[in-house]
Amino acid sequence: MLNQTPVWKYILVVFVLAMCALYALPNIYGEDHAVQISSGRDTTVTQALASDVEAKLQDAQIDFKAVEFADERILVRLPDSDTQLITREALDDELGDDYFVAMNLAPDTPDWLESLGGTPMKLGLDLRGGVHFLMEVDMNSAIDAAVGGVVDEFRDRLREEKLRYRSVRKSGMSVDIVFRDADVLESAQFFLRNDYPNMTIDERDDLTLRATFSENRLAEIRDYAVKQNITIIRNRVNQLGVAEPLVQKQGQDRIVVQLPGIQDTAKAKEILNATATLNFRAVDETGDVRDAVNGRVPAGAELLFRRNGQPVLLKKQIALEGSHIIDATNSVDENGFPQVNIDLDSKGGTKMSNFSKQNVGKPMATVFIEFKATDERGPDGKLIFEKSEEVINVATIQTQLGSSFRITGLDSAAEARDLALLLRAGALIAPIQIVEERTVGPSLGKENIELGMQAITYGLVAVLVFMLIYYRAFGVVANIALVTNVVLIVGVMSMIPGATLTLPGMAGIVLTVGMAVDANVLIFERIREELREGRSPQQSIHFGYDNAFSTILDANITTFIAGMILFAVGTGPIKGFSITLMIGILTSMFTAIVVTRVMVNLIWGGKRVKKLAI
Template identity: 60%
Template sequence: MLNRYPLWKTLMVVFALLIGGLYALPNIYGEDPAVQVTGARGASVDMSALDLVTDILSDANLSQKAVAFENGSVLVRFNDTESQIRARDLLSEQLEDEDFIVALNLAPATPRWLQSIGAQPMKLGLDLRGGVHFLMEVDMDAAMEKLLSQQEEAFRVELREARLRYRSITKTSDAVEVRLRNAEDAAEARAVLAPLHQDMTFEIDEARQTLVGEFTEARLLEVRNYAVNQNITILRNRVNELGVAEPLVQRQGANRIVVELPGVQDTARAKEILGATATLEFREVDSVVDLAAAASGRVPADSEVKFDRNGQPVVLKKRIILGGSHITDASSSADEYGRPQVNISLDSEGGSKMTAFSRNNVGKLMATVFAEYKDSGERTEDGRVILDKHEEVINQATIQTALGRNFRITGIDSQAEAMNLALLLRAGALIAPISIVEERTIGPSMGQQNIDKGMAAMLWGMAAVMLFTLVYYRRFGLFANMALLMNLILVIGLMSMIPGATMTLPGIAGIVLTVGMAVDANVLIFERIREELREGRSPQQAIHHGYANALSTIADANITTLITAIILFAVGTGAIKGFAVTLSLGIVTSMFTAIIGTRAIVNLVYGGKRIDKLSI
C-alpha cells in the first residue's frame, strides 16, 4: 500500500490557502488618519471641492500624505492624528457656509490591486481599534413644540365636534390657549376638554376670556423620556442600515445620547445619517391664493407660504395630511424616464388617512414637504445647540385617483439623495431633533496595554504550542505547525471577507482557543498513527488508518463545540458574538487544516513511496 492522496484535494488546500492569504494581506498595510469632505444630503462633490480643500490646507501650511477624489467625496490622508484633527477643525470652519459635511475617517492603506478584487482589512471593534464617537443632544424644546401642536389640532377638532365656538387656539412655550367669547363658554370648553385630556390641567383666565391647558409634570417627564428612548431606537435602526458591526448607542444624562461606531469607513455619511432629522409631510396646496399676494405675506389664516428648491413660493394648508411617523418602508428607484424616486409604504392608519383625503380631493394638488433641523451655529446661555427648521417643497402632484398605502414621490435631484432620503424614512423619523455637540475619534476602550498583552499572550501561546509539537512529534510536529499557520491565515482571511464580522479582544481569545483545538485534532491523528505503528502496520498503512480512524472522534468533538458557538452567537450580544464568530470560523478551518491540510503535506513528503520509518 503506497497511500496515494487525490491530487484534487491537494489543489483544494493550495487554492484555499491562496485565497485566504490574499484576503488576509490587506491587514498588514494598516490605515491612514483621514478627513472626508462630502456633499450634504447625499449630493456628490466635484473637482472644484478638491481644489478648494487643497487651497485651504496649503494656506494653513498643513502637510498631508495624499489628497484624492474618491467615490464622490474628497479624502485627505495624513501621517498622524494630530494633523487630522487640525485639518478637520480648519475645514469645518472654512466650509461652514458651504453645503459640505466634514468628518473624521480612517482610510485603509490597501494597494489598489487588492481593492480591485474587494480585499479589505478586517473590521476591528472599539476595544481594539476605537472608532468614531458622537455625542448628540435631543432638542426638548422642539419635542414640546411638536406635542403642543398636536394638542392644538386636537382641541380644534374636539371643540368643533362639541359645536362649541371659539375665537382662536394658539400655543405658547408651555401651554395651549383657547380664546372664547365669554367666561361661560370657557367653562363649557373646560368641561369638554378636561375628561379627554387627563394629563393636562385647565385654568380659566376670566379677564382674557381664555382657557389655558398645561401638561402635568408627570406627563412632561414622560414626554422627555419617550423622546430620548425613541430616538435611541431610531438611531440604532439607522446604524443597522449603515451596516456597522457592534455599535454602541446609549443614553447619557437627561437629554444626550452617545453613539460609538467601530471601524466606520465613511464617517461623513454616518455623521449625516445619524444627525439628520429629515421627515416628510404631505399637505394640500392652496391653489386659490394669489402667489404675488402670498409673497408679500397676505395669506389666509389656515395657510402658510413655503418655498421649493428653486426659491419659488408655494402656499400650503397648515393642516398636515400625513407625517413621516406613518411611513413603514421606503426604497429608492428610478421612474419610467430614469429619474430618481422614492417609493413609500404606509401603516394602516396612514393608509386610511391618505385614502380618505385623496378620494375627496381628486384633481387637487398635494405637496410633499421635506423638513429637517440644522445647527444654526448659535448656543443658548446654558450651552445648548440652537436648531433651525428648514422646510422645502420637493414635489407637487395632482391627485388623479384615490391613493392607498403605497405610492411614490419624485422631484428629487439625484439617486444618492433618493437613497439617503429612503434610508432616513425607512429607519424612522426622529421624535425630536438632535444635534451633534461633539465628534471625535476614540482610542481602544480597553487600553493599548491590555491589547498588547492580549496579542502577546496569543503569540507566546502559539509559540509554546508549536515548540511542544515540534519537539514531541518531530517532523510530524513541523507539519502540524504549518497547519496552525494555515489555520491562522484562513481565519483572518475569512474575517476580512465576511461583511459585518468584527474582530474584538474576545475574538482574539476565540482564536487562541482555536489554536488549542487545532493542535488537539493533530494530537489525536498523530497518536493514532503511533498506535497503528505499534500494532505492526507499515508506515503507509499507519498514516492511512490513523487519519481514517481519528476522523469520527475529531468530528464529534468539534461539532459539539460548533453547536455551542452557534448558540452563543444566536443569544449573545456584543463581545460574546465576536467570540462566537471567531470560534465558529476557527473550528471549521481547524478541521480543514488538521484533517485535509496536514494530510496533503504528509502525503507530499511520504505518499506514494516505500518507507521504513516515520519521524513521529
C-alpha cells in the same frame, strides 16, 4: 491501499488556501492617513473640485500621496498624521461650511486586489480608533408630538360619535376640548374616560374638558422615544455601512453611539443628528402669497418657503404625516431626473387615497421638516431645538393616489439619496443632539494592535516549539497547519462583510490557536496508541485519524454552540470574541483534520514505512 488522498481533495485544499491567502493579503498593506471631502446639502463634490483641491495643496506646499475622486467624494491620501492635521485645517478654511471635511484612515490596498473584492479586516473601535457620540433625546418634543397626535384623534373620534364640539386644541402638555352645551360635554367626558384610560379627563370652566396624560403614560412615551430612536439610529448606522456599531441607552434620555473605523465622520454626524420627516399638505389657492409675505397670513394657512426663497402658501391641516412612510428609495424618472419613491402603511395609504380623491387637479406640497439644535438650553436644562420647514416639491394631483407614489422636483441625485435614506430609516420620534463627541485616535488602536499581535505571536511560537519537540516530523505538519489556520482566520474575517476584529477578538484568535493544536494532539496520541498496540505505521495513521474524529467533532460542536450563544445575547466586545471563536473553530477543524491528513498522506501514504517520527 491505506492513506491515499483523492485528487479532488487536493484541489479543494489548494483552492481554499489560495482563496483565503488572497483575501488575507490586503491586511499587510496597511492604511494611509487621509482627509475626506463630502458634499453638504446645497453642494456637490465634482471632479473639478478635486482638481482645485490638488492645486491648492500644491500651492500650500503640502506633501500628499494622491487626490482621488469617487462616489461623489474626494479622498486626499497623506504620508503621516501631522500632515493630515495640517491638510484638514487648510481645506476647512478654504472650503468653509459648504463641504464636510473629515480626517479618516483609507486602506492602501492595490487596485488589482481591490478589483477582486479584497479588503482588509474591519477593526473595532479599540483597535482602529473611531468616533464615540453621546446623544440626548428631547423628551419635551416627544410628549408634544404625542399630544398633537391625540388632538387629531379626539377630533375624529368625537365626529364619529356625533358629539359636537366648538374646538379641540393643545394647551401646553394637555388637550382642551370646548363644547357648546353641558349635555354634550357630559356625554363626551363619559366617552373619553372609557376610551382613553391612560389620560385624565377633567371638567373645567366655560364648558371645557382638559385631557392630560397620566404619569405612567408619560413614562411610556419617554421610554418609547428612546427605544425607537435607538432602533432608527441603528438602521441609519447600518445603511452607512459601519460594521459592529454600538448603539445603546445610557440613563433616562441619552444614547451612546460608537462607530469604529468610520470612513466619513462628518457625514455620519449629519445623518445621525438629523431629525427629519415629511408631511404632505394642500396648497392654499384662495389666499394671496404677497399679502402673506407682508405679514397678512390668512386664517388656517401658513407661509413656508422653497430652498431658493420662493414663498408658498399652504393650508395648516396636514394631509399625511411622515410617520406612515414604511419605505423610501431613490431613483430617476422617465426624464432622468432624481426622484424618491415612497411606500405607505395601510392607514397612510387610506389617508392619501381619500385626500387625493377630494383634491384631484389641485396642487399638493411636500414639506421637509428638520429639528436642529440651537446650542441653547431652557430653564429645565434641556437643549432647545429649532424647527426648520422647507417646501421641497409642489405638484398637481393628477389622479387618486394610493400606498405608493413618488416625489419629484429634487435638485440632485445626492439629495434624493440622502432624503430616501433618512425616510427609509425612519423619522426620529423626538429630536436628538450630540452632546459629547470623542475620537479614539489610531495611535491608541495601534498600541492595542501591537500588544495583541505580541500575544498571538508568543502563543503561536510557544505552541510551534512544543509541537516540534514533542512530535518531531508530525510536529512539523501540525505547525504548518497551525500557521495556515491563522491565515484562514484572517482571510475569512476579511471576506465576511459584518465581521469585525476587536481586542477581545484577538484573544479569541489566541484561544483558537490552542484549540487547533489540541485536535492534532488527539490525533497524534491516537496514532501513538495504535503503534503501541502493534499496528503498522499505515494502519496507525488510518485508525488514528478515524478514531479521533468523533472526539474532535463533539468537543468543537459544544464550543461552537457556546460561541453562538455569546453572539446571540452578547454585545460589542463579547460579539467580537464570539465571531473569531466560531470562525477559528471551523478553520481549525479544517486544518487539523483535512489539511494535516492531506499532508501526512502526501509524505507517508502509500509507502513502505517501517517507523514513524512521532
